[in-house]
Amino acid sequence: MKTFWATARMCMVEKSYFGLGNLIGEYLLRTVGLMVMLMVWRSLALQGADMQGLSLNQLMMYTILTTVLRPLLDVRTPASDWLHDGTVLSLYLRPAPVLSQLAAYTVGGWCLPVAIMTLPGLLTGVTCGVDFRPASLLFLPSLVLSVAEGFAVDFLFACLLIRLKNLSWVMECLRTALCALLTGAVIPFAALPWGIGRFLALTPLGTLAGAAPAIYVGLESPGPILLAQACWTVLLWPLAIWRFRRAREKMISYGG
């Protein structure tokens, strides 16, 4: 574990190498995105829409949580980038498992984004009068399972990238679009029409970003969600390890 945390610490420091200008853009983007979604919920409440059991407080808190905890809820290891630019080769020269190094690097990268987003998230919530008390403490195990499952899903995406011979930009776009819609990262499943949210909430992608926040704010009952998350984690991890082992012989990198 010493090597794991040393790598994580290295990555944490590395995130600030390019200065405030490089950092601020992403957070500005996320803060504005957060405000826009809050405005959408507010405008729905103002227009007197039938919220069908959803309270404004729940929707706002859900949006704040998904924004602040985004790096944990939508796990992105550097695997795809490093496959593209050749950095992945150096991982094989180090005395630690490749997946473990990728995980360590990712965990280190979480500290700064979560720390920086927490304050604007909390301030926005307080300004909007959001009550931050959790509906259930079971959101904590759900968050842990989300992260575990997120790593497995990310490694599977990396395997797909290897198979598609490095269409990394295309994959990144596709993944971002699908994750925004199918993981509940932007819109809670409970707010989707025709009951499709009930189905999506139990899928591998659906149990990632939306699960823990939905339990926190009380939009979903914890039992089925936790069970689905545990099942997908148990299923996806061996699959990811197996596929990654098989795919490594087919890796192609450009470098530069």
Added chain:
Amino acid sequence: MKGAISYLKELFGLYRLYGRMDLQWFLQDSRNSLILLAVDVVLGVADLAGLMLLAVRFQGVGGFSAREVLFFLAFYETGNGFLTMLFCNYNVLNISRRVGRGQLDHMLIQPRPLAMQLLAEGFAPVSGCGKLLVGLAVLIVACVGLHMRITPVWVLMLMLYVICYGALQIGQSYLWGSLAFYIPAAFEEISSVILDLNGAVGRYPLAGLPRWLAAGLCTVLPVGLTAYLPARVLLGKVQTPWQIALPFAVAAAFLWGAGRAFRRGMRRYLTHSCNRYRDMGFRN
């Protein structure tokens, strides 16, 4: 006049060249090209789906009915597709990347004016048309659903607003992207951030906002003028002349500011350059 004609002739010659190169890529690497096109279509649909689903569930959002939301989103997607088709290749739109990476050097040794290269290089009529096709298809569906009366003037307004969408995005990207002339590494991604910001906010109606915020989103960060206000005009919800003209005025102002900032940055670039590549090809 003669100079302008030969400039345009050369420019359209370049468009033809880049168009042919794009088509050749499609023909020679059909598998990857088709994957790219399919992904563009999925992206286009995903862009529209979130807000549309909300509008269906709550019978409208932000002062738009569900059908009007579809029109608004279709307009957004058409503008986005148009911009993507014209400027998506070679980071022409994300100009801070090329500036911040010192890649303008590659352009300065070409025997063509820089502006002409920037206008032509990004053109991808085959690989970059996915979003435009989705946008136009949904736009037609939305117009039929709303029983809209399509007149030549309306079509002209639609085309002008689509061009205005592109001008607003380019203006912002180049204005902010000029910062990369001064602090290359830190601002290498600033254009992408600005464009992403426009994408993230521009897809939502701005009704229900406090006045000061709505004013900011229609001037300083004009995301409200890219799709929201034009969609309201095209739907006949806004008819005051100053509101109809506002997107064009702000787009012109941004293009003017971007031109000035970029030229000023170029003067610095010509004396300082931006050397971020090591001998082995990696970037610092």
